[in-house]
Amino acid sequence: MVLKGVGVFSAAKIFGLLYTAMGFLIGLIFSLVALVGAAAGGLQNGPGRAAFGMLFGVGAVVAFPLLYGVIGFVAGLISAGLYNVLAKFVGGIELHLE
Secondary structure, three states: OEEOOOOHHHHHHHHHHHHHHHHHHHHHHHHHHHHHHHHHHHHHHOHHHHHHHHHHHHHHHHHHHHHHHHHHHHHHHHHHHHHHHHHHHHOOEEOOOO
């Protein structure tokens, strides 16, 4: 069995969702680090900078999934399209299923 083509938009949707989930996890980690840094820095630099650090940390939970989702969608779109073009020349991926 040989995989001769991939649905470009279906692959892009899957990549977009996978990258969104990864972006959420990375955003959570980034947010935790930023919040700890803001709390530690707030003791030395005053409350204004600590609030900025906390806002930046919480914003990562929203911004990273959106950014990663868009990047994943575009990467999936390009990858699936390129696969379809190249599979015509080299024959695609051979699958062994039971």
